[in-house]
Amino acid sequence: MKKCDDVQRRLSRFIDGEMPEEKISDALLHSGSCRECRMYLSSAFTMRNASQRLFSAPVTRELDDRIRAIPDRRRTGRIPDTLPLWKRRTAIPYPVLLAASLLFILFGALLSEGLLRKQPPPPMQMIENIQPPMLPIVEVCATTEEHVQ
Amino acid sequence: MKTDAELLHGTVSGDTASFAELYDKYKSELFCYALAILRDHTLAEDITHDTFLQLYDEGHTIHTPHALRKWLYVVIRRLSFNALSRKRKIETIDDDKPSDDPSPFDAAERSTSHELLEHAIGRLSAPHREVLFLREYLQLSYDEICLVTGSTLPATKSKLHKARKALAAVLAPYSREWRQYEKM
Numbered sequence: 001m002k003k004c005d006d007v008q009r010r011l012s013r014f015i016d017g018e019m020p021e022e023k024i025s026d027a028l029l030h031s032g033s034c035r036e037c038r039m040y041l042s043s044a045f046t047m048r049n050a051s052q053r054l055f056s057a058p059v060t061r062e063l064d065d066r067i068r069a070i071p072d073r074r075r076t077g078r079i080p081d082t083l084p085l086w087k088r089r090t091a092i093p094y095p096v097l098l099a100a101s102l103l104f105i106l107f108g109a110l111l112s113e114g115l116l117r118k119q120p121p122p123p124m125q126m127i128e129n130i131q132p133p134m135l136p137i138v139e140v141c142a143t144t145e146e147h148v149q
Numbered sequence: 150m151k152t153d154a155e156l157l158h159g160t161v162s163g164d165t166a167s168f169a170e171l172y173d174k175y176k177s178e179l180f181c182y183a184l185a186i187l188r189d190h191t192l193a194e195d196i197t198h199d200t201f202l203q204l205y206d207e208g209h210t211i212h213t214p215h216a217l218r219k220w221l222y223v224v225i226r227r228l229s230f231n232a233l234s235r236k237r238k239i240e241t242i243d244d245d246k247p248s249d250d251p252s253p254f255d256a257a258e259r260s261t262s263h264e265l266l267e268h269a270i271g272r273l274s275a276p277h278r279e280v281l282f283l284r285e286y287l288q289l290s291y292d293e294i295c296l297v298t299g300s301t302l303p304a305t306k307s308k309l310h311k312a313r314k315a316l317a318a319v320l321a322p323y324s325r326e327w328r329q330y331e332k333m
Contacts, residue, residue: 008313008314012306012310012313015313016309018291036317040314042317043313043316044317047266047313051282051285054263054266054267054270055185055285063176063198064176067172067176067197067201068169068172070198070202071165071168072165074206
């Protein structure tokens with residue numbers, strides 16, 4: 001039932017101290033007469049009280065010895081290195097790597113723009129203002145005399 | 150008493166005593182976390198060993214030493230669920246179905262009400278067991294559970310509610326015995 005699900009959601013928050021008792025009084029009243037909601041509340045509180053016994057388990061002596069021996073076993077090579085070489089040798093923090101990558105990209109972009117940029121053609125007005133060189137007067141006269149003769 | 154940052158620094162520098170101290174500090178909660186997910190002592194031991202092995206190998210990559218506990222929880226959680234997937238269990242990370250424990254709870258064989266609750270826990274799916282473990286045993290807040298599991302706050306609240314609902318559903322058939330247990 002939707003009402004029971006809604007009541008149980010509110011009870012869940014109440015169990016975790018997220019809802020004050022005065023705001024949940026109607027839900028608590030409902031659970032008094034509803035078997036399903038009563039079971040929900042009861043099992044949740046009992047789980048809380050029993051959780052330390054339910055979930056705890058001792059660590060065995062074998063596991064203790066196995067884990068404490070990790071540094072020695074690594075040094076003597078009895079545990080093969082499972083990490084790839086690049087990961088073992090690289091200890092650069094990620095922010096430094098990111099900054100270096102951005103600088104590299106920026107530098108590359110600036111460099112490529114400088115190499116590929118073409119020289120702009122001279123504007124047309126500049127070409128029109130260029131005067132042809134004047135021939136020297138002596139040469140012109142010599143050319144005229146030859147024609148007369 | 151040394152802080153986690155000092156112990157981590159010592160471990161990374163090759164100080165065996167620092168590593169041993171870190172292990173003593175976290176071994177119990179990490180082993181219990183793996184056991185809560187896997188429900189298999191041998192596998193939980195292997196996963197706990199692999200977690201500390203990863204700490205020894207990759208401790209230098211931890212840039213927030215004050216969040217070492219969270220790092221350890223995240224690693225053991227990932228290793229545990231990977232192991233669970235490899236074991237081809239019925240429950241998946243997104244599956245809310247209870248585990249198909251083939252052994253029915255025989256009232257004649259039950260000796261303690263503690264076993265009733267243990268059986269009920271075993272019938273829950275791994276994600277539900279996990280969230281109950283984090284909330285009830287480790288007493289993590291909602292926000293801390295979100296950090297460890299990578300879930301959002303509404304999803305965490307919903308998962309906790311569903312876990313409690315599943316627990317009540319498993320215990321409901323034994324309501325007569327449950328009422329006797331409640332009186333204890």
